[in-house]
């Protein structure tokens with residue numbers, strides 16, 4: 001089971017804000033330590049706005065040594081500060097982030113199993129079930145079924161089961177070998193995938209651009225990266241059709257909005273990665289995409305809903321694969337602090 005890292009910030013006036021850090025498995029304690037370190041610096045700030053936090057804390061704390069775990073921790077605090085601002089203003093967070101262009105966002109279901117080693121039959125069964133729940137876009141990891149002929153069989157079986165209309169998103173999960181990624185792309189293309197995600201590691205920008213030139217499917221990259229400079233280089237080298245920085249991993253909501261703005265100038269879309277809870281992380285994603293004209297779709301894990309519903313609730317309706325924001329102030333999350341404390345590690 002995926003573990004979540006939440007962050008609670010209480011302002012001097014008693015307003016409480018919630019954040020979440022993109023937590024890579026087995027690193028949760030380390031990320032929580034970063035949150036505490038950044039939090040101590042935040043307490044010393046005279047003005048605890050998200051902007052002041054970014055200008056005066058994040059940049060100092062990293063000392064030029066960026067890492068995804070640190071930027072996830074910074075994201076958690078930045079999101080909590082935005083939540084506080086929204087609650088103080090009495091407005092849904094999206095209204096503070098920019099010009100609201102939508103209040104709903106289509107979601108794709110990530111089919112990652114709760115227990116590993118799903119055989120192809122079970123994957124197909126789960127894809128059909130999620131489609132019946134109303135999701136018309138789903139993502140899975142074909143390379144888990146390697147060798148390539150078996151991986152291709154998984155892609156073929158899923159396409160056959162979900163029909164031609166449904167969107168099938170393939171996550172290649174950063175192969176070490178760019179030639180193998182190309183081989184996989186050519187094998188999967190006949191089954192009309194909606195996208196081809198992370199064929200190789202996101203920092204290999206020149207090779208990613210070369211793969212993009214040779215592949216007809218849209219190339220997605222960015223979930224393991226942070227910092228506006230990285231994404232600018234991806235755009236300048238024409239290495240992606242769609243960027244997917246993690247909504248609470250990239251460094252903050254301001255960062256992803258600025259990255260989306262840059263992407264828009266290159267006619268590149270944004271589809272936030274959100275391997276996070278269906279509470280804070282998912283709400284942050286939908287509020288943020290509300291002000292991004294080039295937001296395409298958001299990631300969602302329906303299989304986390306039962307557990308997350310014990311941890312809290314969110315003023316956001318998710319039905320038939322679409323999230324619709326309510327009008328509660330801030331993120332609109334209400335967290336069950338006692339229940340969360342009982343799961344603390």
Ligand SMILES: [Mg+2]
Nearest residue numbers: 171197198223
């Ligand atoms: Mg991915």
